[in-house]
Amino acid sequence: MNEPQAVLITTETVLLPKRLRASEVVTALKDIGRRIESGPVTVDFRDVEEFDSSTLALLNYVRNRLTNVTAVNIGGALARAAESFVGRPPAAEPELPPSGNAAVRALAAIADRFIFQVRSLGRFLAMLGDEVYHVGVYLKERKGVYPGETWNQMFFMGYRSFPIVCLLIFLVGVTISITSANQLALFGADIYLADLVGIAMLRELVPLMTGVILAGKVGAAVTAELASMTVLEEVDALRTMGVVPEKFLMVPRLLAITLVVPLLVAMADVVGIFGGIVVARAKFGTPASAFITEMVTSVDWTDFGWGLIKTVVFGWAVVVGSGFKGLTVGRSAEEVGRATTESVVLSITLIIVIDCIFAFILY
Amino acid sequence: MDIIRTRNLAVGYGRTEVLRDLAFTVPEGRITVVVGVSGSGKSTLLKTLAGLLPPLDGGFDFGGSPVDYRSEASLRLLYDKIGVLYQGGALLNSLSLFENVALPIRMQHPRMPEDMVRDMVFASLAQVELAGSADKYPAQLSGGMTKRGALARALVLDPDVVFCDEPSSGLDPITSALLDDLLLRLKETFKMTLVVVTHELRSIARVADRVLVVNDGGLRFAGDYADLAAVDDAFIRTFFLRKDSHDDA
Numbered sequence: 001m002n003e004p005q006a007v008l009i010t011t012e013t014v015l016l017p018k019r020l021r022a023s024e025v026v027t028a029l030k031d032i033g034r035r036i037e038s039g040p041v042t043v044d045f046r047d048v049e050e051f052d053s054s055t056l057a058l059l060n061y062v063r064n065r066l067t068n069v070t071a072v073n074i075g076g077a078l079a080r081a082a083e084s085f086v087g088r089p090p091a092a093e094p095e096l097p098p099s100g101n102a103a104v105r106a107l108a109a110i111a112d113r114f115i116f117q118v119r120s121l122g123r124f125l126a127m128l129g130d131e132v133y134h135v136g137v138y139l140k141e142r143k144g145v146y147p148g149e150t151w152n153q154m155f156f157m158g159y160r161s162f163p164i165v166c167l168l169i170f171l172v173g174v175t176i177s178i179t180s181a182n183q184l185a186l187f188g189a190d191i192y193l194a195d196l197v198g199i200a201m202l203r204e205l206v207p208l209m210t211g212v213i214l215a216g217k218v219g220a221a222v223t224a225e226l227a228s229m230t231v232l233e234e235v236d237a238l239r240t241m242g243v244v245p246e247k248f249l250m251v252p253r254l255l256a257i258t259l260v261v262p263l264l265v266a267m268a269d270v271v272g273i274f275g276g277i278v279v280a281r282a283k284f285g286t287p288a289s290a291f292i293t294e295m296v297t298s299v300d301w302t303d304f305g306w307g308l309i310k311t312v313v314f315g316w317a318v319v320v321g322s323g324f325k326g327l328t329v330g331r332s333a334e335e336v337g338r339a340t341t342e343s344v345v346l347s348i349t350l351i352i353v354i355d356c357i358f359a360f361i362l363y
Numbered sequence: 364m365d366i367i368r369t370r371n372l373a374v375g376y377g378r379t380e381v382l383r384d385l386a387f388t389v390p391e392g393r394i395t396v397v398v399g400v401s402g403s404g405k406s407t408l409l410k411t412l413a414g415l416l417p418p419l420d421g422g423f424d425f426g427g428s429p430v431d432y433r434s435e436a437s438l439r440l441l442y443d444k445i446g447v448l449y450q451g452g453a454l455l456n457s458l459s460l461f462e463n464v465a466l467p468i469r470m471q472h473p474r475m476p477e478d479m480v481r482d483m484v485f486a487s488l489a490q491v492e493l494a495g496s497a498d499k500y501p502a503q504l505s506g507g508m509t510k511r512g513a514l515a516r517a518l519v520l521d522p523d524v525v526f527c528d529e530p531s532s533g534l535d536p537i538t539s540a541l542l543d544d545l546l547l548r549l550k551e552t553f554k555m556t557l558v559v560v561t562h563e564l565r566s567i568a569r570v571a572d573r574v575l576v577v578n579d580g581g582l583r584f585a586g587d588y589a590d591l592a593a594v595d596d597a598f599i600r601t602f603f604l605r606k607d608s609h610d611d612a
Contacts, residue, residue, distance in 0.1 A: 143473040146458075146466070229455075236415050237453035241467040241516075242442040248470070 013042045020045075022054040029058060036068040045074040056082060124324050127246065131320055134247040135254055144247045153256035157218050158263060165213050169268040172205055173197060173275020181283050190284040191294050197276030198295035202303040203362075206268045208355055210261070211314030215347035218315075219322035222253060223343035226326025227336040235327065250323050257315035265311045269304065310358050317350040366391045366524055366556050367412060371421035374404065374411040380419055380580065381407045387575055387585040389524070392554040394546060396561060396571040396588070398602070403577050405560040406450070406528055412558065413526050414441045426523065443471075446517030448527040452509035454501040454516070461497040464488060464516045471520060487519040488512075491545060507538035514545065525549070527559045531566050543569045564603065576602070 014032050017024060035041050043062050048055065059082055063072050074082055138145055180196050226249060229235050238245045273295070280286040325343035329335045367389035375381040381404035389395045397405045410416040412423065417432040424430070426444060431437040454463045464484045468475060488494045491511035501509060510530060517525050527546070531539040543566050549555045561567060567574070567588070574591060576584040578598050584591065591603060 144470065146469070232451055233449045233453040234455055236410075237447065237449055237455075237513075237516075239415060240413050240442055240445060240447045241470060242439060243466070243470045 012040075013044050015044045016048050018047050019050040020048045020055045020058070021050060021052045025054045025058045029061070032062065032066070032069075036066060040068050040070045042071040042073065043069055045072065045078055046076070048074075048078050049076065051078050051081070123328070124321070127324050127327075128320050130246055131250050131254060131323075134244070134251050138247065138251045138255075144244060145251050146248065149252035150255045150259075153252045154260050156221070157214070157253075157256050158260035161214065161217050161260075161264065162267065164217065165210055165264055165268050166271045168213060169201075169206055169209055170271040170275045172209055173201060173272035174279055175275075176200055176205065177276040177279035178283075181279060185284070190280070191286065191290070193276065193280050193284070193286070194291040194294040195298035197273060197280075198299040199303065201272035201276070202269055202299050202307050204307075204355075206265060206272050207307045207310040207314060208351065210264055210268050210311050211318065211351040211355075212348055214257070214261075214315055214318045215322075215344055215351060218257070219318040219343050219347040220340050222319060222322040223326040223340045224336060226323055227329040227339045230327060230329050231331060231333060231336060245327065246323075249327075250319070253319045253323065254316060257319050258312055261312045261315045262308055265308050269307070306358075306362060310355065313354055313358075314351045317354055318347040321346045321350050364391045365389060367423055367425055367558075369421065369423040372408075372411070372418050372423055373420035374407050374416065375419050376407070376416070378419075382577055382582070383420070383580055385421070385577075385582050387582060389556065389558055390573060391523075391556050392550065393572040394550055394557045394559060394570045395573040395575060396559045396567050397575045397577065398562060398567060399577040400562065400602070404580075405562075405577060408577065409526050409528055409558065409560050413445060413447050414438045443520075444523040446520070446522035446525045448510065448514050448517050448525065448530055450528045450532055452501070452513040454504075454509060454513055456501050458500075459497065460488070460493065460499050460501070460504065460512050460515075463501070463512065464497075464519050467516065467520050483519055484515075487515040490518060490549070491515045506533050507535075507542065510534065510542060511545070514542075518549070521553075522555075524556045524558060527557060527561075529561055530559060531561060531563045536565070539563065539566065540569070546570050567603075578602075 014028075014035055016028055020028060032041070032043060045055075045059060055078065059072070059074065059078070062069055134144075177193060177197055181190070181193055184190055184193055184196070226235070229249075235245045235249075238248055273292075277286075277288045277291050280291050281288065322343040325339045325346060329339040365388035369385050369387055372385040373380050373383040374385070385408070397408060399405045407416065411418055414430065414432070422429055422431075425441055428440075429437075430441050454460070455466070458466065461484055464487055465480050468480050468483055485494055485497070488497055491514050493508060493511050493515060496504065496508060496512075501512070504512060514525075514527075514530075530542050530546070534542065546557055546559065547570055550557060557570075559566070559570060571588040574584065574586065574588050575582060576599055583596060584594055584599055591599065594600075
């Protein structure tokens with residue numbers, strides 16, 4: 001590999017070589033800098049024949065940034081290129097970060113972020129209120145929503161989520177049973193595995209896990225779809241057609257999740273408990289009938305009902321949260337991906353916060 | 364009569380003003396073309412006039428009444444009187460072309476008999492010569508068909524004004540010329556008012572009755588297309604004649 005051509009330095013003039021492209025520019029800049037330290041210099045570009053944009057950047061740098069340069073000589077093609085690209089008035093200086101103490105700047109950034117989050121929360125709550133209103137008005141007036149869209153959404157949210165919800169809840173039932181079984185066996189309390197599984201599944205694990213699965217599957221899909229529609233101006237198009245997008249797009253999804261969740265929860269409760277039955281049978285030889293008989297002594301319809309209500313609330317949180325992210329996305333395709341990721345995080349956060357509130361209320 | 368009249372209108376996003384002190388009128392039954400270089404704020408202005416982006420300052424009258432962005436009723440009144448052809452068409456991908464064109468009717472007149480909806484949709488599709496593609500989905504349509512389908516949707520409720528955002532963008536010259544002919548036919552047959560945002564010189568020459576030139580944050584020219592030739596403005600000459608500013612030197 002050829003070494004960059006050395007820069008010829010006379011007592012007062014730095015002569016730059018015939019070939020001065022990116023690989024030579026760095027060397028040249030170092031040499032000019034070194035030469036400047038010992039006194040004022042003239043930088044001569046007249047021999048330069050092979051150049052690129054880095055050469056022009058060097059010329060601009062030498063002309064405008066170095067203080068100890070008395071003259072800059074250029075000629076030929078480089079002069080013509082410089083006239084077109086360097087000779088124009090410099091663009092506005094880029095905005096520099098605010099000066100001052102780093103800690104103050106960090107605090108200001110945190111404050112900005114906090115204000116942004118508070119505003120986002122306000123907009124989210126406003127949207128939640130709007131959606132409750134839109135659902136109420138729709139149920140009364142039955143207009144403003146595309147016919148049949150609720151059924152389409154029910155198919156997507158229910159039928160397509162059903163296999164993954166059942167599989168995961170079954171595995172959760174199995175896992176919670178296995179981890180508890182050995183501890184219960186130590187105290188000869190094998191049969192109480194049924195109580196533990198029943199309470200845990202009906203009250204907590206089925207609603208929570210169903211909510212999280214809906215956040216990942218339904219929430220991400222809702223955000224991706226609505227964000228794409230926003231970016232492609234379909235949401236604007238709806239608005240100028242006199243359609244309220246927050247109603248047209250969100251009400252079918254909210255009605256669908258409200259109608260689908262009870263079915264999902266009922267099925268999930270059954271398969272979750274079935275997971276416990278499988279483990280009890282395998283580990284302790286407990287018959288299914290004994291398991292269920294014991295379980296119903298500690299759980300009742302209230303547990304099932306509260307689990308159902310919790311999951312419907314989680315479902316609303318997922319749909320409103322993901323709809324909020326989808327409808328408030330920017331205008332670039334890149335933001336669709338970001339909004340989708342954020343919507344899953346937002347939905348799961350909302351689910352856990354709401355679950356915590358329910359825990360305070362119920363227990 | 365002027366159907367749109369702006370009053371010191373400033374448009375932009377957030378706190379950023381893109382265009383300011385805009386005072387112009389849009390006459391009824393004519394094609395007004397908004398012209399400017401990319402990024403000059405043409406589409407931002409169109410969004411404001413279409414009720415999608417609140418003005419940063421000033422305002423505008425539509426049909427003699429001021430448009431109040433804070434009032435849902437005022438915006439709804441505006442939406443009832445306009446149709447918008449978006450740059451990419453903005454047809455809903457989950458609906459067929461027929462359902463896309465029927466959407467404004469179903470939403471505005473939910474109790475209209477299905478036969479009447481069908482007649483209105485096919486009448487609108489026939490205007491844009493797409494009656495044979497009613498069952499297709501947006502993904503199955505070419506760029507020109509998508510634009511024409513979107514125009515059919517914009518026309519289906521007989522708006523007073525149709526806003527067209529870059530109708531020729533991404534189209535070949537022949538399809539683009541067909542779309543221009545369509546806009547002219549709409550004006551001549553239905554006395555429709557059209558506001559067209561474009562920077563396609565051929566389209567401007569074909570369709571424009573009136574021209575608004577925006578550049579450098581403001582309105583550079585507002586007047587009849589025929590008067591443009593007499594305007595002594597370096598930017599306008601450069602834009603319309605593609606005459607390099609260095610040529611004068």
